[in-house]
Amino acid sequence: MLERTFRDLxxxxxxxxxxxxxxxxxxxxxxxxxxxxxxxxxxxxVPTVALADAVAAEGSAERxxxxxxxxxxxxxxxxxxxESLRAA
Numbered sequence: 157m158l159e160r161t162f163r164d165l166x167x168x169x170x171x172x173x174x175x176x177x178x179x180x181x182x183x184x185x186x187x188x189x190x191x192x193x194x195x196x197x198x199x200x201x202v203p204t205v206a207l208a209d210a211v212a213a214e215g216s217a218e219r220x221x222x223x224x225x226x227x228x229x230x231x232x233x234x235x236x237x238x239e240s241l242r243a244a
Contacts, residue, residue: 178237183230195237197230207231208238 166174177195178184185198195204202224210220211231221228 183233184237204234207234211235
């Protein structure tokens with residue numbers, strides 16, 4: 157059980173440096189050294205809330221991916237992640 161719990165965390169020594177909060181996927185991270193610790197797209201640093209809001213406004217994950225220069229899969233993960241936060 158503990159191993160599964162720590163699988164989503166990146167550790168440096170005894171310190172947690174990053175958390176992959178969306179099903180352990182590498183696309184979304186929380187890293188206190190980037191974007192003040194808010195959930196972001198790992199590669200680009202775009203906040204997940206910005207991507208999700210852009211999809212709501214634009215109506216297309218593909219269009220948002222082009223606008224933000226982010227992979228479509230990352231945009232979709234950001235939308236699902238934000239939806240899971242709202243549902244909690």
